[in-house]
Amino acid sequence: MNISILSIGDELLSGDTINTNFSWISNKVSVLGINVEKQITCQDKELDMRNALDFLLSTKPAYIITTGGLGPTEDDVTRSSLFKYFNVEEKFDYKYWEKLKSNYNKMGIELLVSNKSQAIIPSKGKVIDNPKGSARGYWFHKKNTEIIILPGVPAEMKVMMEISILPILYKNLTKPIYRKTLRTTGYNESILAEKIREIIKEKNDCKIGYYPSAYGVDIRISSTSKIKLEKFYIGIRNILRDIVFSSTTDSIEKLIIDILIIKRKTISFAESCTGGLIANRITNIPGSSKVFSGGFITYSNQSKSKHLEISNNLIKDAGAVSKAVAKQMSERIREKFNTSLGLAVTGIAGPDGGSQDKPVGTVFISVSDKERTLVNKFLFGNDREKNKIKTSQAAFNMLRLFI
Amino acid sequence: MNISILSIGDELLSGDTINTNFSWISNKVSVLGINVEKQITCQDKELDMRNALDFLLSTKPAYIITTGGLGPTEDDVTRSSLFKYFNVEEKFDYKYWEKLKSNYNKMGIELLVSNKSQAIIPSKGKVIDNPKGSARGYWFHKKNTEIIILPGVPAEMKVMMEISILPILYKNLTKPIYRKTLRTTGYNESILAEKIREIIKEKNDCKIGYYPSAYGVDIRISSTSKIKLEKFYIGIRNILRDIVFSSTTDSIEKLIIDILIIKRKTISFAESCTGGLIANRITNIPGSSKVFSGGFITYSNQSKSKHLEISNNLIKDAGAVSKAVAKQMSERIREKFNTSLGLAVTGIAGPDGGSQDKPVGTVFISVSDKERTLVNKFLFGNDREKNKIKTSQAAFNMLRLFI
DSSP, X not given: OEEEXXXXXXXXXXXXXXXXXXXXXXXXXXHTTOEEEEXXXXXXXXXXXXXXXXXXXXXXXXXXXXXXXXXXXTTOOHHHXXXXXXXXXXXXXXXXXXXXXXXXXXTTOOOOGGGGGGGEEESXXXXXXXXXXXXXXXXXXXXXXXXXXXXXXXXXXXXXXXXXXXHHHXXXXXXXXXXXXXXXXXXXXXXXXXXXXXXXXTOTTOEXXXXXXXXXXXXXXXXXXXXXXXXXXXXXXXXXXXXEEESSSOOHHHHHHHHHHHHTOOEEEEESTTXXXXXXXXXXXXXXXXXXXXXXXXXXXXXXXXXXXXXXXXXXXXXXXXXXXXXXXXXXXXXXHTOSEEEEEEEOOSSSOOOSSSOTTEEEEXXXXXXXXXXXXXXXXXXXXXXXXXXXHHHHHHHHHHO | OEEEEEEEOHHHHTTSSOOHHHHHHHHHHHHTTOEEEEEEXXXXXXXXXHHHHHHHHTTOOSEEEEESOOSSSTTOOHHHHHHHHTTOOEEEOHHHHHHHHHHHHHTTOOOOGGGGGGGEEEXXXXXXXXXXXXXXXXXXXXXXXXXXXEOSOHHHHHHHIIIIIHHHHHHTOSSOOEEEEEEXXXXXXXXXXXXXXXXXXXXXXXXXXXXXXXXXXXXEEEESOHHHHHHHHHHHHHHHGGGXXXXXXXXXXXXXXXXXXHTTOOEEEEESTTTTHHHHHHHTSTTGGGTEEEEEEEOSHHHHHHHHOOOHHHHHHHOSSSHHHHHHHHXXXXXXXXXXXXXXXXXXXXXXXXXXXXXXXXXXXXXXXXXXXXXXXXXXXXXXXXXXXXXXXXXXXXXXXXX
């Protein structure tokens, strides 16, 4: 099955916004084994949309998905342009308008007349629900192609795809491609490739790809045979073992929360160089309040001594970025919050603060429970934000192997 | 001047790679005032490239830039496909091949025969130097359009654009487009549009676009006349005033750091529902350690009473999510860290924990200095991660107007 994508929006063509909607949709449908044939980005102009749709329809894809331009302001012309293209009339959905008004009233916001565009529906074609916003989608049909029109706000587009579109695409699949992902962290792609070199020789019609990021390397394998894929998967898994933290799309912080809930353990964090990132990632997960009590961000040396009672002498002798300080930080935070586990990080995020001995990217991570404390040293790179992400990921990985 | 972009590569259409090349090029040329008319992503297939180029050429852009598919492996078919399209012969550049071989030998690498494709040049058209890799670019001409063919490796494409292409585009500019951005937060796009409705009526050849996200709404205006744009900009600015937090691409947290450094003020945070996000955003900014001492993440009620000394009775009577608790949190954290300012947030991020009185999305934010404390109540939506982002953004905005 072929699909094509039309991304509508001046902000994409001016380079102000990176088109992550396109790669998200492509990824979701490719996983189902659907071929994304082509993609066009066009401006918020009726003629450009018409030309782009004519071009995409010329190769007769099963589906065309458009994103963008359904908002309430005057630059949002997708609705009126495409209604004309598909030769349908605009109708006003009074019921939806009343519902919108009442929802907004509850939040203390008065709906403006400009928002009325959000209640316009076509005389023919379907309307697609938007559980996260006011701009609903539309579904038209032309020359054996289904055309799905979605808003450009990523969170809204994604939930609409997941609830209303992907299940239908899945149902209509003829020859699926099976895919599996092995999520790893702590090793780069060359080392992983070297470890599984022998297995790859017998990959038996399976395809393999490595997708590195600051969070680790995802290994993605695919095949048209479910059995061959499973055999290949087990082969890789048996070699990489503990290096693979997940075979689902779950994040490592989701995994940590799940394990802590099952093991009935609680945790607190003392963060220096990550500056709150570890707690932020954990509290993005619903239900984290069951296991996470809180933490201290001790960014300055003074706050380390005052709030975690690390002695000034130790900080002076060993340095704030040291094994000894990391160890005490994780032990003290556990005591302060009276949790089963304490996790601490201290390091040099950069760009300043490095030295010959401890260059930018030097990080110590420590995990403690009542009986024992583990401290590991890491050396990441020169990039401040990447260092924070890599530190948080390494911390979660240590925690996963500790508990 | 109009340009169009053709991005070639299966990895873009499978969603494995985000097309940052496109946004990078768009951004670079938009800043020069060049209009990016459209963009196509196509597979590594000769017919698809031909169709895409025919489509892009139909609107007669001054330039078409293609990226991708010039490497040495069998999936790289851009060179042979486009040579056919432009009706030119393949010639072998012996001199370049000798140079490549000698360069690789110096690095201890023996060049494979497959690399010979890197030394192929067209019988007509220009060759574009690649200072960072072996795949050179090409420059063809068809029907008043210049077609520039570049490799897809971002570092190589960028340096080739900067050295060989952008200076030429700049020289040939006839009618640049000027752009400005007004970054706002706290109001949705309909309300902003309503506020500046009168001004928009006299927008006088200027274009306007609204770009909403959980962080706020960016208003982007453009015009071919610098004077008209400036007038339009001042008109909007005079109405929106304090609602605009920046006219650069800087984030609000960068702005906060800049102001605090200038005013020689320090800050600490007490975070409940944001769970570390505020501190995380602040510590993403290099130099934040000059003004940020640290903070407490008091996620559980117990940690609020233990570490911030909020009385259990107050938490019981007013609730952990209340004006009174937010106020005390910001005052206590300021004292604990001995900073000029204290910022605190407490709220219900969701999906659980809401009530009739205080639904999910209810948030109190408090800012204190030595003399005064300000507390505001907010009601965001149902989405946990968005609530955290909106809370952090509202907190930074309150802080900006407070200091």
